[in-house]
Amino acid sequence: MRELEERIRRxxxxxxxxxxxxxxxxxxxxxVELFAAMGREWARLFSREEVNKILTIEASGIGxxxxxxxxxxxxxVFAKKSRTKNIAGEVYRTxxxxxxxxxxxxVIVSKRFLGPADRLLLIDDFLANGAALEGLIDLARQxxxxxxGAGIAVExxxxxxxxxxxxxxxxxxxxxxxxxxxxxxxEFC
Ligand code: 5GP
Numbered sequence: 505m506r507e508l509e510e511r512i513r514r515x516x517x518x519x520x521x522x523x524x525x526x527x528x529x530x531x532x533x534x535x536v537e538l539f540a541a542m543g544r545e546w547a548r549l550f551s552r553e554e555v556n557k558i559l560t561i562e563a564s565g566i567g568x569x570x571x572x573x574x575x576x577x578x579x580x581v582f583a584k585k586s587r588t589k590n591i592a593g594e595v596y597r598t599x600x601x602x603x604x605x606x607x608x609x610x611v612i613v614s615k616r617f618l619g620p621a622d623r624l625l626l627i628d629d630f631l632a633n634g635a636a637l638e639g640l641i642d643l644a645r646q647x648x649x650x651x652x653g654a655g656i657a658v659e660x661x662x663x664x665x666x667x668x669x670x671x672x673x674x675x676x677x678x679x680x681x682x683x684x685x686x687x688x689x690x691e692f693c
Contacts, residue, residue, distance in 0.1 A: 505545055505679040508657065509692050511538060512680055518688040522632070522660065523604060530657060531564035531629055536571055542679055543572035546625070546655040549677045550576075553652040555625045557581060559618070559644065561600070561611060561636050568657060569627040576625070581618060583611040583643060596646040600639035603632045613643050620648035631656040631678060634665025641674065653677060660685070661693050 517525040529535040555576050560569035561583045573580045586597075587610075595612040602609060618624075626640045637654055644651045651674055659666050659678030662685075669676050681693040 505542065507538065507541055508680045511535070512658065512682075513690060516690060518685045518690065522663065522685065524630075524658065524660070524682070524685060524690070526629075526658070530568075534567045536567075539568055539571035540575075542568065542655075542657060543575040545679060546572050546627070546677060547575035550625055550653055550655070553625070554623050555652055557618075557622050557624055557649075558627050559583070559613075559624045559640050560627045561640060564630075565628040565636075568629055572625075572627055572655065581613060583613050583640060585609045586612045596643045598639045598642040598646075601633075601635045603630070603635065611639055611643070613647075615647070618643065618647035618649050622647065622649035624649050624651050626651060626654040627656075628654070629657045631659040631665045631669070631676070632663045634668040637665065637669050637674075637676075641669075641672065655679075658682065 515528045519525050557578050558569045558573045558580045562585050566582050569580045595614050597612045600609050600611050624644050653675035656678040659681045661681045683693045684691045
């Protein structure tokens with residue numbers, strides 16, 4: 505999506521460790537007009553899929569997912585990072601290694617909010633190694649829900665996540681795909 509690529513070129517900052525900082529418009533200060541354009545694009549791409557719920561992960565996916573959900577007219581469920589021990593049986597639970605912070609988070613979704621009748625669109629801000637999406641796919645699998653695809657804002661295509669998730673047969677629609685960020689120069693696919 506040209507608008508997103510232009511914004512990344514203008515305001516994105518390449519940091520050490522293959523991290524792209526986009527906190528001026530995506531995941532700290534948020535440009536909701538841009539989010540709405542992204543939501544419209546995913547709604548167009550997934551228009552035939554009868555999406556009835558969007559699933560994302562705390563924290564930076566939530567804003568994008570909410571604005572996208574307005575285009576689909578469906579609710580958003582976000583996988584919560586959990587430090588407490590929930591009573592067994594109440595929640596679906598999975599482990600997600602963090603790309604940006606290191607360490608592993610336990611994330612949960614209440615069994616009340618995901619089930620076999622759901623047709624889920626997964627939404628997240630970035631796709632790097634694919635761990636966050638794999639966690640969401642695992643939660644959907646536990647719930648018996650169908651995953652119709654994943655809407656990603658920024659895919660770092662030089663990292664293995666996109667290939668890994670597509671190899672599972674999941675449709676991934678990334679609105680900006682970065683081929684390289686070497687030397688701080690951002691090149692799109
Ligand atoms: P993955 O699990 O695919 O390795 O990484 C995806 C998650 O890590 C996203 O939810 C995102 O929050 C974070 N992430 C990965 N790469 C970047 C990046 O270059 N910049 C930022 N801001 N977040 C990233």
